Amino acid sequence: DADVTQTPRNRITKTGKRIMLECSQTKGHDRMYWYRQDPGLGLRLIYYSFDVKDINKGEISDGYSVSRQAQAKFSLSLESAIPNQTALYFCATSDFRAGGTDTQYFGPGTRLTVL
């Protein structure tokens, strides 16, 4: 079974709709991240969470919000989706407590299309 899972894997929605992407992990890691990937731009950090009560904005947080419901769950919301939010979204985790090597482990991704 995958250590980091994302649901849904694919989603097509319309402009203005509210969308939630979910991430769960069984690795027991304290840190979780949301990235978006666009062709030619690499990965850009949207939000990150060091623990349940510590949420931080990343490079491109405008238009997004997050919720860390538990250590194992981190969801990303698009309050009112727009077409330029069409992208591949990745969740990742890391375990800072275990020596702090900053290695991140990624989920399989969610492909979001906003029409």
Add this chain to the structure above:
Amino acid sequence: AQSVTQLGSHVSVSEGALVLLRCNYSSSVPPYLFWYVQYPNQGLQLLLKYTTGATLVKGINGFEAEFKKSETSFHLTKPSAHMSDAAEYFCAVSDRPFYGGSQGNLIFGKGTKLSVKP
């Protein structure tokens, strides 16, 4: 601030040829460096990482990378390319503000797509 530059958005090699993917970083402190691979329709998978110690790091699938502080480089190599190596490769550096610091986010390069010709 830390940053990563990957030279070449696309690299094409023949099967059996040397693979060389270039990564240069900028960091004011001893860096933690990573290479990740993304196969089509999949998430990112860690190939290898450098934190401290030996500067030549071996990873999975026959890849290795050498940390060269004087050149601020962390190039990825594989002696003989295989068709299954076709993927996108990302270099990343940790954004620790000082050695042993508390931030620990990764800064990614824009990626290099590797094609392998038969």
